[in-house]
Amino acid sequence: MSICPKGKTSKARRDKRKAQSWKIPTLSLVPCSKCGMLMQAHRVCRSCGTYNKKEVIKIAE
Ligand SMILES: [Zn+2]
Numbered sequence: 121m122s123i124c125p126k127g128k129t130s131k132a133r134r135d136k137r138k139a140q141s142w143k144i145p146t147l148s149l150v151p152c153s154k155c156g157m158l159m160q161a162h163r164v165c166r167s168c169g170t171y172n173k174k175e176v177i178k179i180a181e
Pocket residue numbers: 152153154155156157165166167168169170
């Protein structure tokens with residue numbers, strides 16, 4: 121048995137959903153927990169090389 125949609129999604133409904141995708145910004149910036157610089161969420165910090173309060177990459181100064 122598999123799920124079965126009860127009603128057909130109208131063209132307007134289907135296209136409205138697709139139309140949303142362009143305006144969603146995937147980039148969410150959060151301040152770093154160590155240096156306070158703005159960094160991408162769920163990414164290693166570019167300025168101090170830290171992720172989850174651990175140094176992951178060495179940054180040459
Ligand atoms: Zn940082």
